[in-house]
Amino acid sequence: MRIRAGSQAKTGMAEEKETKGIDYQTWEFTGREYLEIAGISLGIAAAVNLLCYRAWWACIAVVPVGIVCFHTYRKNRIQRRKEELYDSFRDLIAWMHTALRSGYSMENAVLEAAGQLEQSLGKENILVQELRRMRHKMMISVPVEQLFQDLAVRSRIDDIATFASVLVIAKRTGGNVCEIFQNTWDIFCTRIDTMREIRAGVSSRRFEQNIMSVVPFGILGYVQLSFPEFLSVMYGNVIGVFFMSGCLAVYLAAWVLGKKILDIEF
Structure with missing residues (x-):
């Protein structure tokens, strides 16, 4: 009974996460990641103690070092996940634009783009997972513009928020959606290529x-x-x-x- 209850609880948490979507400002650590951070923290703290203090009380340095390592690792993982989402978003707009020009509706264009992205980027891509979630939501009549607005709120990426706003305006006004997407795609290409160049230079x-x-x-x-007596007076x-x-x-x-x-x- 306990095992069954535990499995039901895990299933419920997974379903709740699938319903709410990924919060791109947080990162859930695995047990392996905790062990990696702990090992790195111990190594850095031991090196600092050996090189700077050589005293037993300096072992407490593992606490602040562990906090810094934990925060840095979390920030890096969040940043990489957002970069993956951002880089894949241009391909999504391109496939949606192609589908709209072929006569698809907005909803079917999203589904067509999702299939193309899954073939080119793989099932593990973060945007492919988001589109899979959108497909389930669209099956229960959730508006596609609302889904992109939700993604913009969770990711906090300005360009995705801009795209969601453009999508809302296009749906409400009933204007030339293909032309709007062409202009949006041109702007996104310029911005994303510029961001990639900046990241390449900064790397x-x-x-x-x-x-x-x-x-x-x-x-x-x-x-x-080489000269142990040179620094012996510092300890x-x-x-x-x-x-x-x-x-x-x-x-x-x-x-x-x-x-x-x-x-x-x-």
Whole structure:
């Protein structure tokens, strides 16, 4: 009975998630991800303790390091999922435009585009999953423009919100939908291509920042291995603790500033 109740509860949660859709501002961690973050946090905390303090009380550094790793991992996963959704959205508009020119209605154009996207991008693509959910909703007579408005609210991507607004206006006014989609697709192509170029340029800078973030610890480790007596005076005394803490504070401030400069938000 307990096993059956537990399975029913999991099924109910899955159905509720399918009904509400994905919240693109959150990320649900798996057990494996928790273990990975814990291992990375322990490794970083051990390295900081070994290179900067060499004291048992410095083991408490694993707590703030774990919080930072948890937050950074969550932010990166959310950003990657939104990038996948954003990059796939241009293909959706292109297929919808082609279907509308072929005489499909708006609803059937969405279904046709969903099938084409599933063939080209695969079932695991995040937008394909969204379109599969839209198809189920359309079967119970939910308006297609309402579904795209819901996606815009959950994703908080301005271009998707703009597309949803254009869709609402096109449905209400009954204008030339094909021409509206052609103009919208042209604008989206320009914006998405520009965003891809920016991300490509920033990715190399992020790689450089990651390398530079490791360099100070590498230099410190090299000095400790090559000239251990040179830094021995920095351990086991109050002055050394304050000096190393100040260096770490400056390092963390530079790391946070670099992250903020290279962040690209939709």
